[in-house]
Amino acid sequence: MSPERIIPIFRPSYGEKEKQAVWETMDSGWVGLGPKTEKFEKAFAEKVGAKYAIGLNSCTAALDLALKANDITGGEVIVPALTFVSTGLAPLYNNNKVVFADIDEKTLCIDWEDVKRKITPNTKAVIPVWYSGRVVQPPELGVTVIEDCAHATGNPEAGKHTACWSFHAVKNLATADGGMITTNDEEVYKKLLPMRWCGIDKSTWERAQKKYGWDYSIDSIGTKTHMNDLTASIGLVQLERLEEMNNTRIMWVMLYNHNLKNVDWLKLPEFDENSSNHMYVVRIKAEVRERFIDYMLAHGISVGVHYKPLNTYEIFPQTELPVTDRVWKTLVTLPLFPDLTNEDFYHVIKTILAFKC
Numbered sequence: 001m002s003p004e005r006i007i008p009i010f011r012p013s014y015g016e017k018e019k020q021a022v023w024e025t026m027d028s029g030w031v032g033l034g035p036k037t038e039k040f041e042k043a044f045a046e047k048v049g050a051k052y053a054i055g056l057n058s059c060t061a062a063l064d065l066a067l068k069a070n071d072i073t074g075g076e077v078i079v080p081a082l083t084f085v086s087t088g089l090a091p092l093y094n095n096n097k098v099v100f101a102d103i104d105e106k107t108l109c110i111d112w113e114d115v116k117r118k119i120t121p122n123t124k125a126v127i128p129v130w131y132s133g134r135v136v137q138p139p140e141l142g143v144t145v146i147e148d149c150a151h152a153t154g155n156p157e158a159g160k161h162t163a164c165w166s167f168h169a170v171k172n173l174a175t176a177d178g179g180m181i182t183t184n185d186e187e188v189y190k191k192l193l194p195m196r197w198c199g200i201d202k203s204t205w206e207r208a209q210k211k212y213g214w215d216y217s218i219d220s221i222g223t224k225t226h227m228n229d230l231t232a233s234i235g236l237v238q239l240e241r242l243e244e245m246n247n248t249r250i251m252w253v254m255l256y257n258h259n260l261k262n263v264d265w266l267k268l269p270e271f272d273e274n275s276s277n278h279m280y281v282v283r284i285k286a287e288v289r290e291r292f293i294d295y296m297l298a299h300g301i302s303v304g305v306h307y308k309p310l311n312t313y314e315i316f317p318q319t320e321l322p323v324t325d326r327v328w329k330t331l332v333t334l335p336l337f338p339d340l341t342n343e344d345f346y347h348v349i350k351t352i353l354a355f356k357c
């Protein structure tokens with residue numbers, strides 16, 4: 001392997017179909033919010049088993065708008081700290097206090113027992129993160145649950161509540177950037193349509209179909225966060241390929257677990273048959289992690305940490321979280337993506353096996 005080439009942690013899987021879809025949308029003369037977005041929304045809602053889907057430009061926007069549409073403001077929102085910053089930003093965008101709950105040591109998802117302890121009369125919502133694509137359903141809590149499904153596209157257990165999805169460049173279904181909210185609540189759906197498009201009651205596509213409808217209604221303060229037809233056309237192809245791509249992820253996860261099972265200084269993730277396997281996260285002694293990361297990079301392999309928890313950043317409360325605070329220091333994400341090659345995979349394995357821990 002040439003030393004200049006680095007095996008990445010993530011990589012989207014694109015082929016001729018995605019390229020063709022982008023060309024067709026360009027040739028159609030309409031690349032904005034329009035019929036391809038609508039088609040993708042319908043297909044995605046069906047895949048999740050939800051009544052409605054609203055295409056957006058990111059999961060960050062989805063989390064923000066899902067809170068707005070559910071009137072989650074002026075209270076407390078419980079989130080895990082082991083997540084990307086957007087999960088914690090959405091409550092702040094909506095004038096809420098962030099309350100961190102700890103994670104479960106095994107699944108790395110939110111610990112529902114700790115959530116129960118942290119619910120107060122001011123709690124407006126909980127946002128569980130399906131870490132790495134593994135779903136741990138909530139017990140009955142009596143508060144709104146908004147799922148952060150950024151990692152979970154393709155997991156049949158994800159999206160039972162109002163749910164926020166990411167189609168960011170490295171996600172299981174990647175459209176460069178993009179997001180979606182799925183919901184069964186018609187009222188929430190109706191609020192979201194103008195909310196993603198500056199508060200305007202009709203999309204430009206609808207208005208362009210007959211005499212150009214320049215006179216529209218603006219009845220609420222919206223954002224400019226809708227999806228567009230170029231990314232939706234990539235999304236339609238990726239959705240068709242999702243099962244095949246996620247099955248390939250399962251194959252790599254099984255091969256990782258098999259080939260690394262005798263490495264006594266690594267703790268491997270437990271296989272979960274429904275997981276969408278967005279990441280392959282192993283655990284190593286905290287004192288060794290930095291040396292391991294540098295060693296892998298020196299052998300042309302990029303490995304990462306997901307995540308430095310949000311309670312370590314000053315914009316968030318510095319809550320003590322015994323499991324999160326201890327476990328995050330041991331996490332290492334190894335390369336996992338559908339188009340990983342045999343040669344690269346076995347280079348990763350051989351390199352790990354040769355590490356002097």
Ligand SMILES: Cc1ncc(COP(=O)(O)O)c(C=O)c1O
Pocket residue numbers: 057058059060061083084086087129148150151165166167168178179
């Ligand atoms: C758990 C989680 N939530 C939310 C997001 C935000 O997604 P997006 O990049 O689509 O805004 C991400 C993206 O990395 C994520 O991993």
